[in-house]
Amino acid sequence: MTVSDRASRGEYEDRGGPAIHEYLNEILDCDWSVVARIVSDDVQAIESALIELCDQSHCSLVVTTGGTGPAKRDVTPEATEAVCEKMMPGFGELMRKVSLEHVPTAILSRQTAGIRGSSLIVNLPGKPSAIAECLNAVFPAIPYCVDLIDGPRIETKPDRLAAFRPKGK
Ligand SMILES: Nc1ncnc2c1ncn2[C@@H]1O[C@H](COP(=O)(O)OP(=O)(O)OP(=O)(O)O)[C@@H](O)[C@H]1O
Numbered sequence: 082m083t084v085s086d087r088a089s090r091g092e093y094e095d096r097g098g099p100a101i102h103e104y105l106n107e108i109l110d111c112d113w114s115v116v117a118r119i120v121s122d123d124v125q126a127i128e129s130a131l132i133e134l135c136d137q138s139h140c141s142l143v144v145t146t147g148g149t150g151p152a153k154r155d156v157t158p159e160a161t162e163a164v165c166e167k168m169m170p171g172f173g174e175l176m177r178k179v180s181l182e183h184v185p186t187a188i189l190s191r192q193t194a195g196i197r198g199s200s201l202i203v204n205l206p207g208k209p210s211a212i213a214e215c216l217n218a219v220f221p222a223i224p225y226c227v228d229l230i231d232g233p234r235i236e237t238k239p240d241r242l243a244a245f246r247p248k249g250k
């Protein structure tokens with residue numbers, strides 16, 4: 082799900098959504114399908130889209146890109162927190178840590194993650210290059226997280242990205 086005023090108005094081509102799709106295609110080794118959405122930096126629009134993806138489309142993983150910074154219209158973390166029952170702050174902590182190896186402004190992202198029902202929502206910054214950088218860091222823990230919330234079994238291509246399940250299976 083792309084959160085961007087300009088991409089939602091068609092002022093520039095959305096490169097974030099396709100980058101998430103391409104990343105997941107490259108690492109996943111199970112049946113899956115994508116539900117793509119582009120919304121403006123509007124808290125109500127973001128919340129409604131997140132609720133729809135989790136409750137109606139039953140997405141086990143919802144990846145957002147954009148709207149995580151300090152600017153007035155950056156409200157993706159607030160919308161995420163509003164729709165989640167549980168926050169998963171470790172995701173944001175790790176993604177900021179690895180992003181700092183790429184840009185000194187990594188600390189400006191308030192990206193977080195949380196659980197709504199059997200769905201995991203993960204925020205990424207808007208820069209398309211941030212997508213693989215952040216997902217490479219947190220994805221090893223995502224399949225087990227989704228197991229724990231009674232989502233479907235997610236398998237990855239081990240030569241591309243090894244999922245870690247503490248019980249080994
Ligand atoms: N979905 C996207 N596709 C392509 N480039 C993007 C996308 N989102 C962000 N970018 C690029 O990353 C920069 C920083 O992203 P940010 O989310 O802060 O956008 P912004 O300046 O708040 O504007 P907008 O919300 O209109 O995208 C943008 O200025 C743009 O160059």
Ligand SMILES: Nc1nc2c(c(=O)[nH]1)N[C@H]1C(S)=C(S)[C@@H](COP(=O)(O)O)O[C@H]1N2
Pocket residue numbers: 146147148149150151155179180183184186187188189190191205206207208210211212214215
């Ligand atoms: N990996 C990575 N993280 C990043 C960036 C980036 O280019 N790469 N940009 C930073 C900057 S400049 C900002 S302002 C914040 C918030 O970006 P967003 O508002 O597009 O979500 O993410 C930060 N995190």
